[in-house]
Amino acid sequence: MPAELAAAWALLAAAFLAALVVLRAAPAPRPGGGLSGGLSELFQDLIRYGKTKRGCGQGPDWLRRLQVPKRWFTHFYVVSVLWNGFLLIWLFQDKFLRRPLPSWIQHMHHALGRGLQSKNTDVEHFSVLLVLVLLWLHSCRRLAECLWTSVFSSGVIHIVQYCFGLGYYIAVGSTLLCQVPTNVRNELSVQIRWYHIVGAMMYIWASLHQHRCLVILANLRKSKSGKVISLSHSVPVGDWFERVSCPHYFAELLIYLSMAITLGFHNVTWWCVVMYVLFNQALAAVLCHEFYQKNFSSYPKHRKAFIPFVF
Numbered sequence: 001m002p003a004e005l006a007a008a009w010a011l012l013a014a015a016f017l018a019a020l021v022v023l024r025a026a027p028a029p030r031p032g033g034g035l036s037g038g039l040s041e042l043f044q045d046l047i048r049y050g051k052t053k054r055g056c057g058q059g060p061d062w063l064r065r066l067q068v069p070k071r072w073f074t075h076f077y078v079v080s081v082l083w084n085g086f087l088l089i090w091l092f093q094d095k096f097l098r099r100p101l102p103s104w105i106q107h108m109h110h111a112l113g114r115g116l117q118s119k120n121t122d123v124e125h126f127s128v129l130l131v132l133v134l135l136w137l138h139s140c141r142r143l144a145e146c147l148w149t150s151v152f153s154s155g156v157i158h159i160v161q162y163c164f165g166l167g168y169y170i171a172v173g174s175t176l177l178c179q180v181p182t183n184v185r186n187e188l189s190v191q192i193r194w195y196h197i198v199g200a201m202m203y204i205w206a207s208l209h210q211h212r213c214l215v216i217l218a219n220l221r222k223s224k225s226g227k228v229i230s231l232s233h234s235v236p237v238g239d240w241f242e243r244v245s246c247p248h249y250f251a252e253l254l255i256y257l258s259m260a261i262t263l264g265f266h267n268v269t270w271w272c273v274v275m276y277v278l279f280n281q282a283l284a285a286v287l288c289h290e291f292y293q294k295n296f297s298s299y300p301k302h303r304k305a306f307i308p309f310v311f
Helices: 003-025 034-047 070-096 103-112 121-148 158-179 196-219 247-262 269-294
Strands: 068-071 156-158
Touching: 003 034, 068 070, 068 158, 070 121, 070 156, 070 158, 070 269, 103 158, 121 156, 121 158, 121 196, 121 247, 156 158, 158 269, 247 269
Parallel strands: none
Antiparallel strands: 068 156
16 A cells, blocks of 8 residues: 555645644734734635635735635536546446556556555455445535535635645545556456445445535525525524534545445555545534634534534
């Protein structure tokens, strides 16, 4: 297993953990605060998006020019569906139809992927193929929700966040592809293990709850007939919202955790991906939690930000 890939994901996880620590410790930026104030404004602008940018000042003109609409989140899942669907097709052909991967994918795999075979090559290949299917299905569902369920306001995201999001879904699928050797020319046999079943069941459970929570958020802006009547923010209730402010972020973590289980628990690189998702979603959840607490005086005090009863 390539140490470089694991180290890269661990570094990303550490960066978001550091951002979370700085957020909790740093004071709010003050206009005209000199170099330190400018750096603080830039930091806040890079970690906040959508509704969480409110109440932090408008920022200088040069920062406002670097914003794009939050609804462009949809592009992340378009890229993921296309890229990871492409990888899925080629990996399927390589393992079941004995058609070699394109040369440029093989070069990428040789640079970042595993060079040694294990005793359970078939099981590992099937595990990666299954997780890539789950990742692709997750992207398809999220794309459909962005197009037909979610109601986006006029919120914005920083162009750096946008580019990072596009690159993330390319990187996560490529990371999966690099977890098994591709120079095995024998036809892959399907070998289902107990952790495949457990991981798939957890994936379905978390995905259902994430969808329910996203529907709850969308319905806050719709009438009973489904017509959008408002773009303002309200306090969501129901399902996992009774325990945490951002259950859809918690469900995202569980989805990636389910993939780690499906891979058989032992894939260190994917556990680093899970750690990245943990701190990335925790940072976003804390910002949303603070927004609700600041803007709604009657907001339930028992709700945690991210993980029920814990954080």
